[in-house]
Amino acid sequence: MDKKLQQLKMYLAEITDLNGAAALLGWDQQVNLPPEGAAARGEQLGTLGRIAHDRGTSPELGKLLNELKPYAAGLDPDSDEARLIKVAARDYDKAIRVPSDFIVESSQIQSLAYQAWVAARQKSDFSLFRPHLEKVIELAQRYVTFFPPADHPYDVLLDDYEPGMKTAEVQAIFNAIRPKQVELIKTIAGKPQVDDSFLHQPFDEKKQWDFGVEVITRFGYDWRRGRQDKAPHPFTQSTSSGDVRITTRVDPNFLNTMLFGTMHECGHGLYDQGHAPELERSPLSAGASLAVHESQSRLWENLVGRSLPFWQHFYPRLQAVFPQLKKVSLDKFYRGINRVQPSFIRVEADEATYNLHIMLRLEIEIAMLEGRVAVKDLPEVWNTKMQDYLGVTPPNDAEGVLQDVHWSSGMIGYFSTYALGNLISAQLWEKINQDLPDLSDEIRSGKFDGLLAWLREKVHRYGKKYEPQELVQKVTGSRIDPHPYLRYLNQKYGEIYGL
Numbered sequence: 001m002d003k004k005l006q007q008l009k010m011y012l013a014e015i016t017d018l019n020g021a022a023a024l025l026g027w028d029q030q031v032n033l034p035p036e037g038a039a040a041r042g043e044q045l046g047t048l049g050r051i052a053h054d055r056g057t058s059p060e061l062g063k064l065l066n067e068l069k070p071y072a073a074g075l076d077p078d079s080d081e082a083r084l085i086k087v088a089a090r091d092y093d094k095a096i097r098v099p100s101d102f103i104v105e106s107s108q109i110q111s112l113a114y115q116a117w118v119a120a121r122q123k124s125d126f127s128l129f130r131p132h133l134e135k136v137i138e139l140a141q142r143y144v145t146f147f148p149p150a151d152h153p154y155d156v157l158l159d160d161y162e163p164g165m166k167t168a169e170v171q172a173i174f175n176a177i178r179p180k181q182v183e184l185i186k187t188i189a190g191k192p193q194v195d196d197s198f199l200h201q202p203f204d205e206k207k208q209w210d211f212g213v214e215v216i217t218r219f220g221y222d223w224r225r226g227r228q229d230k231a232p233h234p235f236t237q238s239t240s241s242g243d244v245r246i247t248t249r250v251d252p253n254f255l256n257t258m259l260f261g262t263m264h265e266c267g268h269g270l271y272d273q274g275h276a277p278e279l280e281r282s283p284l285s286a287g288a289s290l291a292v293h294e295s296q297s298r299l300w301e302n303l304v305g306r307s308l309p310f311w312q313h314f315y316p317r318l319q320a321v322f323p324q325l326k327k328v329s330l331d332k333f334y335r336g337i338n339r340v341q342p343s344f345i346r347v348e349a350d351e352a353t354y355n356l357h358i359m360l361r362l363e364i365e366i367a368m369l370e371g372r373v374a375v376k377d378l379p380e381v382w383n384t385k386m387q388d389y390l391g392v393t394p395p396n397d398a399e400g401v402l403q404d405v406h407w408s409s410g411m412i413g414y415f416s417t418y419a420l421g422n423l424i425s426a427q428l429w430e431k432i433n434q435d436l437p438d439l440s441d442e443i444r445s446g447k448f449d450g451l452l453a454w455l456r457e458k459v460h461r462y463g464k465k466y467e468p469q470e471l472v473q474k475v476t477g478s479r480i481d482p483h484p485y486l487r488y489l490n491q492k493y494g495e496i497y498g499l
Contacts, residue, residue, distance in 0.1 A: 008064050012088055013281035018052035020239035027237040027245055031229045035115055042111030046104035053103045057096045065089045083465040087283045097146040109135045110410045117408035118232055124398035126379050133407055134375045137368050140412040154366050157413030161290040164467045170416045174359050177482040185352055188340045191497045196336035198328045205250045207321050212262035220452040221266050222273055233405040234261045236268035244272040263305040267297030274460025289468035294421020302351055303429045308334050309444040335496050342390035344399040352489055356389045358419040365412055426485035427476045
């Protein structure tokens with residue numbers, strides 16, 4: 001069986017290489033590609049996707065997996081080999097249901113949709129994106145038909161990002177936290193609002209960039225295995241743990257955009273740089289799920305980056321870079337960056353309101369998939385739900401329905417992972433503080449080695465060996481639980497707003 005296992009590993013390595021090449025083209029599409037290159041890039045991605053799909057659904061691979069399943073049953077179920085065979089078999093069983101022609105068509109449609117989204121967002125004109133999004137939604141509806149009937153059609157899409165999770169499970173979690181978050185927001189609204197006007201003034205873009213680089217270097221981001229570029233919508237792309245690329249964007253008149261966006265993407269990057277070397281060139285060389293991935297980015301962005309100990313160390317440095325902040329006290333700055341204010345833009349939302357942005361998108365995605373909401377009506381539906389959920393109505397499409405890149409890339413089923421990631425981050429944070437009782441003092445001293453080492457040991461090194469719920473249980477002792485996050489919010493904002 002050792003020979004067959006080696007054959008399987010080589011097979012999977014080739015598929016991983018093809019997907020890595022496609023990922024690199026996707027990164028380039030969002031960072032460097034001129035607009036007129038979109039059609040050709042779609043063809044290139046389609047070709048790579050078809051080759052990877054054909055390779056990943058070949059009868060030879062299926063035969064190898066069937067022969068190795070009995071062998072895997074006799075191994076330690078937590079061994080790399082047993083997990084590799086399990087994950088590869090799962091991927092194969094899903095992939096053989098999807099025609100290769102569909103993969104090619106999807107790549108072409110999504111490439112053009114992305115360029116249309118960029119143009120539409122720049123002009124704040126949803127009509128430019130509408131025909132492309134209609135095709136993307138139709139693709140999602142067709143994709144669902146390739147699989148056996150699920151409890152809900154959305155389960156099929158969700159499973160691509162959160163293996164094993166069900167729509168009803170996510171909805172139950174959201175239903176449990178929604179009223180409590182709404183109650184917290186209403187309570188805060190009855191208190192005097194904190195001042196964050198000092199964040200809305202000119203800040204030199206180069207100095208912003210350099211400060212962000214300084215911070216994430218201290219976090220432990222390895223520049224020998226990574227780089228940072230600008231993108232219309234920040235993202236992280238990895239082709240291996242040795243090539244992990246992050247992006248950010250800079251607002252010359254608002255400090256938070258670059259500051260916390262850079263920390264956020266660094267969190268993703270640290271996770272991808274932390275997979276065990278022996279998992280390279282295999283399906284295990286990825287995050288456990290998008291929610292677990294998001295837990296890492298939100299942990300570094302919020303639990304570290306928006307904490308008082310962090311700024312007790314870094315605020316004097318920020319004041320030296322931007323002298324206009326020298327008259328702003330540390331306490332005022334800390335309160336300002338944590339101001340709770342319902343807003344239009346998800347990626348700039350405060351921690352108390354962020355999850356409501358996600359719940360809104362989940363409802364819309366399910367409604368579009370079911371055909372209850374037509375794409376042509378999306379701006380109106382979006383604005384109505386924004387008013388219902390957050391009490392604000394976007395003034396234009398760019399700050400409303402066009403703000404996120406995900407639908408242009410065919411990522412239907414993705415959004416709930418953001419809120420789930422928030423919950424996981426707080427669960428991990430409670431456990432981290434139990435294991436590292438001096439963590440606050442370490443952060444206050446600008447030291448993050450212990451935190452990163454803990455994450456490397458408990459989360460990063462496993463890659464995709466465990467399903468998300470399984471990993472969370474393994475690390476924290478329970479499945480995804482909203483209560484640590486609610487405790488965190490109530491304690492933090494109770495202190496800031498005197499609740």
